[in-house]
Amino acid sequence: MVRFSELPPDFWREFRLWRSVRNEFSGLSPPGNFVGSINYPYINVGALVDGLGGDAAVLDSPEEWFRRGFTQWDVVRLRSRVILTRTRASVRSLSSPIIGRIQELSIGRNSVDVEVRLRKIVLRALADDYHAPLGNVGELRDLRITSNVSAEGIVERLVNDYDVDARTAVIELYRGLIPVSRIQRIFAVGLLGSARFRRLVPTRWSITAVDSIIGDYLRSRVVDYDEIGQVEVHEMEYMGNRYFVILMPGPWRYELIELKMPGSVWNRNGSTPRVFTDYEGVNGMSGYAENTGGAFYAIRLGVLEYLNKINRQASVIAIREVTPDYKVPVGIWQAREAVRNGMGVNVRRFSDIDETINYVNNSLLTGNLWLSHSRLIKELRSDLVRFIT
Numbered sequence: 001m002v003r004f005s006e007l008p009p010d011f012w013r014e015f016r017l018w019r020s021v022r023n024e025f026s027g028l029s030p031p032g033n034f035v036g037s038i039n040y041p042y043i044n045v046g047a048l049v050d051g052l053g054g055d056a057a058v059l060d061s062p063e064e065w066f067r068r069g070f071t072q073w074d075v076v077r078l079r080s081r082v083i084l085t086r087t088r089a090s091v092r093s094l095s096s097p098i099i100g101r102i103q104e105l106s107i108g109r110n111s112v113d114v115e116v117r118l119r120k121i122v123l124r125a126l127a128d129d130y131h132a133p134l135g136n137v138g139e140l141r142d143l144r145i146t147s148n149v150s151a152e153g154i155v156e157r158l159v160n161d162y163d164v165d166a167r168t169a170v171i172e173l174y175r176g177l178i179p180v181s182r183i184q185r186i187f188a189v190g191l192l193g194s195a196r197f198r199r200l201v202p203t204r205w206s207i208t209a210v211d212s213i214i215g216d217y218l219r220s221r222v223v224d225y226d227e228i229g230q231v232e233v234h235e236m237e238y239m240g241n242r243y244f245v246i247l248m249p250g251p252w253r254y255e256l257i258e259l260k261m262p263g264s265v266w267n268r269n270g271s272t273p274r275v276f277t278d279y280e281g282v283n284g285m286s287g288y289a290e291n292t293g294g295a296f297y298a299i300r301l302g303v304l305e306y307l308n309k310i311n312r313q314a315s316v317i318a319i320r321e322v323t324p325d326y327k328v329p330v331g332i333w334q335a336r337e338a339v340r341n342g343m344g345v346n347v348r349r350f351s352d353i354d355e356t357i358n359y360v361n362n363s364l365l366t367g368n369l370w371l372s373h374s375r376l377i378k379e380l381r382s383d384l385v386r387f388i389t
Helices: 009-020 062-067 072-079 097-106 153-159 166-175 180-188 203-222 294-310 333-342 353-363 375-388
Strands: 024-029 033-035 042-050 082-090 112-126 134-145 231-238 241-248 253-260 274-280 315-322 347-350
Touching: 033 097, 033 180, 033 203, 042 097, 042 112, 042 134, 062 072, 062 180, 062 333, 082 097, 082 112, 097 134, 097 180, 153 166, 166 180, 166 203, 180 203, 203 294, 231 333, 231 353, 241 294, 241 333, 241 353, 253 294, 253 375, 274 375, 294 315, 294 333, 315 375, 347 353, 353 375
Parallel strands: 082 134, 253 315
Antiparallel strands: 024 042, 024 112, 033 042, 042 082, 112 134, 231 241, 231 347, 241 315, 253 274
């Protein structure tokens, strides 16, 4: 989490609009929600509401932000219209009337009219590498839904199925073409899974959980495909983040190397790049990607979607270079959408791994720094030595 004082002035200036908001108002929920993680299991949970008017449907839709080519500041300005109308609850308090209304609007595929009564409103920035920024928080007294909530049949069926487990429900929604961000939203407010295990899930956890579940499902298909025939490098760039995804012949293995340059949002005052890595072997990963966090699962999802599309498996090195142009954290959605939309678009093919390494070294702003941190390159070279001897 980034402290409000650490964000550039251009960020917090946008949120002055809310100084005129009253304690009672009508507005539209995109729909959207946010579930906090501080003081778990007693947390803040709330609905996102637009009280300024405009196209509310786009306020909580990362897939649409990418499609429209939004910049970091476009997202900040957009989210400055949103107020988080929240209340405090136990993660198991699913019977609360207000929680029930937040759940109801959260399944919607279109904007929902709401009436809100607040105890107070405060200016408090919420920004990190998981979720889109928020800077307006209202302590909720009451929330009423004043329009019909419309949802797809598959959403209604799985929300009302108390026997299916959450993992199966997430996969069914994904296969039913429900956007990933909507699945994450529904998951966060405890609407998926068997009855005894349903509970509120902090938004940052729900984002990673859904990315991980979908990725595991895709990986289970990929490992049965033939290996890719040659080395490929897929390149994409978005919001000051540069991605190089190297696909190599071999069984499914995956590592993410993050290079966070001095002056970027996560290394503002550093003098050298900060390097973070995580690795998943042939048999998957035991535990959580502690070093790269949500980025590991978001980028993996995009890579696995592409491999499923071409019916191939590969050994994968994904490199994320965070440049000083990435000034405001807008959420891990930008990595997911950049990779899943960029795979297969800007591709270079090479005859061997050494040629590939030279190309990547010359293309990265951080040069060959990544190479000494790559476990997969070490494994490939070790395999080659054993083969020769």
